[in-house]
Amino acid sequence: xxxxxxxxxxxxxxxxxxxxxxxxxxxxxxxxxxxxxxxxxxxxxxxxxxxxxxxxxxxxxxxxxxxxxxxxxxxxxxxxxxxxxxxxxxxxxxxxxxxxxxxxxxxxxxxxx
Amino acid sequence: xxxxxxxxxxxxxxxxxxxxxxxxxxxxxxxxxxxxxxxxxxxxxxxxxxxxxxxxxxxxxxxxxxxxxxxxxxxxxxxxxxxxxxxxxxxxxxxxxxxxxxxxxxxxxxxxxx
Numbered sequence: 585x586x587x588x589x590x591x592x593x594x595x596x597x598x599x600x601x602x603x604x605x606x607x608x609x610x611x612x613x614x615x616x617x618x619x620x621x622x623x624x625x626x627x628x629x630x631x632x633x634x635x636x637x638x639x640x641x642x643x644x645x646x647x648x649x650x651x652x653x654x655x656x657x658x659x660x661x662x663x664x665x666x667x668x669x670x671x672x673x674x675x676x677x678x679x680x681x682x683x684x685x686x687x688x689x690x691x692x693x694x695x696x697x
Numbered sequence: 698x699x700x701x702x703x704x705x706x707x708x709x710x711x712x713x714x715x716x717x718x719x720x721x722x723x724x725x726x727x728x729x730x731x732x733x734x735x736x737x738x739x740x741x742x743x744x745x746x747x748x749x750x751x752x753x754x755x756x757x758x759x760x761x762x763x764x765x766x767x768x769x770x771x772x773x774x775x776x777x778x779x780x781x782x783x784x785x786x787x788x789x790x791x792x793x794x795x796x797x798x799x800x801x802x803x804x805x806x807x808x809x810x811x
Contacts, residue, residue, distance in 0.1 A: 620802075683745060
């Protein structure tokens with residue numbers, strides 16, 4: 585069955601440092617891939633998505649992710665962390681030929697001054 | 698244009714009871730999806746409704762059921778509540794199918810089963 589693995593349930597960075605959140609998927613056929621962010625006591629918000637085309641995807645708030653088929657990865661990056669980036673981040677995948685979204689277990693990002 | 702809203706915000710039930718959670722989608726959205734998010738976990742897909750018909754279901758028993766109405770509202774019903782049903786229930790709406798289009802999430806309903 586299709587699955588999504590997010591390495592690291594907690595990531596801590598200093599303000600201004602690089603943010604790297606890891607996501608790997610299991611599929612022989614490239615799925616659709618998403619990153620969502622969840623702020624405390626709020627619903628999830630789409631950061632970016634990959635369906636087809638360019639493998640480097642730019643999203644909101646300065647985030648981007650690169651689809652690497654050979655590594656079955658879709659890691660999320662941001663060059664310089666802000667305090668406001670502290671939240672829970674979820675990678676999600678739509679398996680080939682389905683309409684359901686499967687989420688990873690999430691990574692909590694902490695940003696220190 | 699209002700976002701996705703859910704009611705109630707919090708709910709406490711006892712084992713064996715039934716519960717109905719409500720969601721109001723964004724105007725014009727044909728699809729609504731429901732997710733269960735247990736503490737410390739990612740959201741798990743329960744089912745999706747497209748134009749008032751169920752269109753896809755996750756690994757949840759039949760006691761989880763739903764409805765989508767023409768006015769963009771939706772309900773999630775859970776019968777014979779179990780302790781493990783305690784979770785945050787999220788509703789999300791989208792223009793098209795959930796697996797492709799951006800989903801807009803509500804803030805969720807926190808259900809506690811005692």
